[in-house]
Amino acid sequence: MGVQIEALFTSALGLQAPWVVRDVRLDTAKHRIDFDVECKQALLSCPACGAASQKVHDRLPRSWRHLDFFQYEAWLHAEVPRVGCAACGKTTQLSVPWAREGSGFTLLFEALALVMCQDLPVRQTARALRVRDKQLWRRIEHYVTEARKKQDMSKVRIVGIDETSLRRGHDYVTVVHDLDAKRLLFSTPGRDHQTIQAFAQDLHAHGGEPTAIAHACMDMSAAYLKGATAYLPNALVSYDRFHVVKLAGEAMDEVRTEEWKTEQARVEEALGHLTPKQRRSILWGMRRNPSGWSNTQTEAMHWLQRANLKTARAWRLKMALREVFANARSHNQTELAGAELRAWLSWARRSRLEPFKRLAATLKAHFESVVRGMLDHRSNAFVEAINGLMQQAKRAARGFRTAANFIAIAIAYLRLGKLTHLPASPFVPATALSAGITRHRV
Ligand SMILES: [Zn+2]
DSSP: OOHHHHHHHHHHTTOOTTEEEEEEEEETTTTEEEEEEEEOOSEEOOTTTOOSSEEEEEEEEEEEEEEEETTEEEEEEEEEEEEEOTTTOOEEEOOOTTSOTTOSBOHHHHHHHHHHHTTSOHHHHHHHHTSOHHHHHHHHHHHHHHHHHTOOOTTOOEEEEEEEEEETTEEEEEEEEETTTTEEEEEEEOOSTHHHHHHHHHHHHTTOOGGGOOEEEEOSOHHHHHHHHHHSTTOEEEEOHHHHHHHHHHHHHHHHHHHHHHOHHHHHHHHTTSOHHHHHHHHHHHHSOGGGOOHHHHHHHHHHHHSOOHHHHHHHHHHHHHHHHHHHHHHOOHHHHHHHHHHHHHHHHTSOOHHHHHHHHHHHHTHHHHHHHHTOHHHHHHHHHHHHHHHHHHHHTTTOTTTHHHHHHHHHHHHHSOOTTSOOOSOSOHHHHHHHHHHTOO
8 A cells, every 4th residue: 555544554553653554454355454563673772671772683573453444353463673682681572552561452452342341241242352252351350450459449438348159159259349439349259257357458458548447337247247346446337228138038038938838737728729820929029029019919918918827927027127227217317216126126026936036136136236237328229239230240251160250350340340540442532542552652
C-alpha cells in the first residue's frame, strides 16, 4: 500500500517514534488484516540500564492480536530489537508500547476482553473475540492481581463478612465487603477464624487499619465471631437480617420434615384431602412471602393454616420473626426492637418445637448483636444482592473444574471489587483512547 496509508495506520494504531507501520496486508478472503510494524533505528537506549545509543544486537519476530479492523481480524507483527549494551553488558529486548511483556494480545485487545468479561460469561467473551477462554482467564488473573495491589482500603470502616460455596455444598470461601463503598474487598478459601486474620493482614497491606473497623456485620458462626474479636478488636458485631431469617426458615423446614416423616397419621388427617400438587405447593408456599403466592399456593396454605399441625406453628413463628425484623426497620428504635424480639423469643421457647427452641437460645446468646443487625440498613439489602452477584460470578467460571474456585474469585473481584486500576475500555472518546496507548509507553 502507499506511504500515506502506512502513515495513516501508524497514527490510527497510536504508534509513536521509533515505531512506524511499514506495510499493511489485507486478505479479504481470510477476513484478516496484517500490519507490519518496525523500528528501524540501529542505535537505541539500553532497556536494562538506560545507557544511550547502544547497538541493536538482533531482532526477534513477534505477533500480537489487535482489535478487529471493521470485519477483519487484525494482527500486528514486528521484529523486536534486542539491545546489546556495552555499559551493562546485557542483551535486553526492547518493550513494545502496545503490549505487555510476553502477551500475544495488544493492550487494547486485552482491555476490550476485560471490559466484556465484566458483563458476559468468559466463554461467551472468548467466542465473540475468537480466542480460547484459557487465554482470557490468564489475563483476568493478571489484571485483577495488579489492580488489587493498588486498591486503597484506608477508608474502610464497616465490613460485611460472609461465607459462600463456590461449588454446591463444598469448597467454602469467605468474602469481606466494604459496606459503605459497596465493594468486594477480600476473598479467601475457608471459613474459619483465620480467614479474618488473613483479611486484617490484607487490609493493612492496602493502607487500612484493622483497629479502625468500627462495625462488622456477619452470620452467626462462632468462627467469625472469634476471628473478629481477635483481629478486628474495635468492631461492634451485628448479625444481619438475611442470615437470621434464613435460620428461621431452616428451623421451619426441619419441623416440617420431621413431622411429615414421623407423624404421618396426623398429617394425613389434616391434609389428606389435598392433591399431591397442592401438598408440594405447601412446601414452596411456606418459604415464600404470601404476597408472592401463586393461586395454588394460596389455596394450599389456606388449608395448612387451618390444620392443627406443628408445621403450621413453625410457619407462623417464622413469619412472626420476619415481622419483628420488618417492624424494626420501619420504627428504627433499639428498645422497641429489643422488646419485640424478646417477645418472639419467649414464644419460640414455649413452642415445644425443638428447632425453634434451639434458634431462640442462639438468638438470646447474641441478643445485642442481633438487635443491632435489625436496625442496620447498610448491610441487609447489600448482603442479599451480593449473594446473587456471587452466583453469577460462579456461573461465569463454570466449566473450569481444576481452577474454578480461583477463577470465580477473580471474576468476583473483577465485577464487584470496584477496582480503580483496571485498563480502560478502548471504546471511549478518541482523545482518551490515544492517551490510553501512550500511557503504556516505555
Ligand atoms: Zn545496559
